[in-house]
Amino acid sequence: MKSMRAYREHFPIFKNTVYINSCSYAALSLEVEGAFQRYLKDRHEVGADWIGWCDRLERVRSLFADLLSAKADEMAVTTSASASLSAISSSLDFSGKRKKIVTTDLAFPTEAQAWHALKKHGAEVVHVKETDGMIDLDDLDRLVDDETLLVAVPLVCYRNGALADIPAIRDIARKNGALILVDAYQGVGAVPIDVNEWKVDFIVGGSLKYLLSTAGVGFLYVREDLITKSEPTQTGWFAQEDIHAMLIHDNIPATNARRFEQGTPSVPNLYAVEAGLKLILEVGVENIREHVAALNERLKKGVQEIGGKLMSPMDPNKHGAMITVASTDEYALVAALAERNIIASCRDGNLRISAHFYNNNDDIDAVIGALKDNKNLLA
Numbered sequence: 001m002k003s004m005r006a007y008r009e010h011f012p013i014f015k016n017t018v019y020i021n022s023c024s025y026a027a028l029s030l031e032v033e034g035a036f037q038r039y040l041k042d043r044h045e046v047g048a049d050w051i052g053w054c055d056r057l058e059r060v061r062s063l064f065a066d067l068l069s070a071k072a073d074e075m076a077v078t079t080s081a082s083a084s085l086s087a088i089s090s091s092l093d094f095s096g097k098r099k100k101i102v103t104t105d106l107a108f109p110t111e112a113q114a115w116h117a118l119k120k121h122g123a124e125v126v127h128v129k130e131t132d133g134m135i136d137l138d139d140l141d142r143l144v145d146d147e148t149l150l151v152a153v154p155l156v157c158y159r160n161g162a163l164a165d166i167p168a169i170r171d172i173a174r175k176n177g178a179l180i181l182v183d184a185y186q187g188v189g190a191v192p193i194d195v196n197e198w199k200v201d202f203i204v205g206g207s208l209k210y211l212l213s214t215a216g217v218g219f220l221y222v223r224e225d226l227i228t229k230s231e232p233t234q235t236g237w238f239a240q241e242d243i244h245a246m247l248i249h250d251n252i253p254a255t256n257a258r259r260f261e262q263g264t265p266s267v268p269n270l271y272a273v274e275a276g277l278k279l280i281l282e283v284g285v286e287n288i289r290e291h292v293a294a295l296n297e298r299l300k301k302g303v304q305e306i307g308g309k310l311m312s313p314m315d316p317n318k319h320g321a322m323i324t325v326a327s328t329d330e331y332a333l334v335a336a337l338a339e340r341n342i343i344a345s346c347r348d349g350n351l352r353i354s355a356h357f358y359n360n361n362d363d364i365d366a367v368i369g370a371l372k373d374n375k376n377l378l379a
């Protein structure tokens, strides 16, 4: 593996800016740019390369599996995290006594919306409250019972950066016989995930943040034993056991997680996603977590020294790659940083500063310096 400093050279945006916004969209690497160009070249040279595209889809599936230490057969390649959630939600059955879906007040909207949309099929949706910005495990324990079908949690909260204790949440779900789904989008690529340790049922995420590539490709992990027991009604020809059978008098879903897919894959984006995933796997998520943790310790200390209020937990084991700072006007603060060519983002009253392996101490010091000069915008 090269040094993180050498990898930074792969991201031209750092020539002119301090890009520290991977929670929103990753910086563009030369590898991902090259992959998009290769797609266009192939279109000129090969035209309609359906076999090649299907091979690429399978390569992307395997790379997603490697990232989560899952089996390729447990991965569906979708078009967004929302599409992954919809595929799962379309497979849930409310005919038995389990009608409750337990989500959280830290959910990304699309996750909670997927469950609320199921109320017309008899779902009862309840929200676990947050305490000190974290999922309140006592409240979770109180709400999950033998009528709970599914517990859904974000790995990292998009508003404040809080990192969920997945094994503790899983244990609460399991002791009540409920399924568990993790929305890993704000963590995947920056927080190590091993399905053999987590032992959860479903994981959803997408490619454009810490996975370095693009909108248009999401993923869904489904635990092996559940796959053939699940019958998604959100389906299509790419979900069939034989894609080329062209059945119109039946629906015969694949026996692997491909049954959660739908139509033609997002071909140009698969090129980019393959390049992004290869780069992440080459750098290594454990290494990324360690590198970003050191940057974030420097950032948290600096923010505290200038009197800023951290909205993400202080404990490095309780936040993801994103650190959040309370602001009196978060949009004005993002704009003030942008004037200094520092690119960050905001949500819900907080500035979001999200480093990746391509960031360095100079980036952190630039952010702290800009915050110091805009103290009037800190809450």
Ligand SMILES: Cc1ncc(COP(=O)(O)O)c(C=O)c1O
Pocket (backbone or CB within 6 Å): 079, 080, 081, 082, 083, 108, 110, 111, 154, 156, 158, 183, 184, 185, 186, 205, 206, 218
């Ligand atoms: C935690 C989380 N879940 C889901 C999404 C939505 O993903 P998509 O637009 O791919 O559906 C986002 C997007 O920011 C997110 O941060």
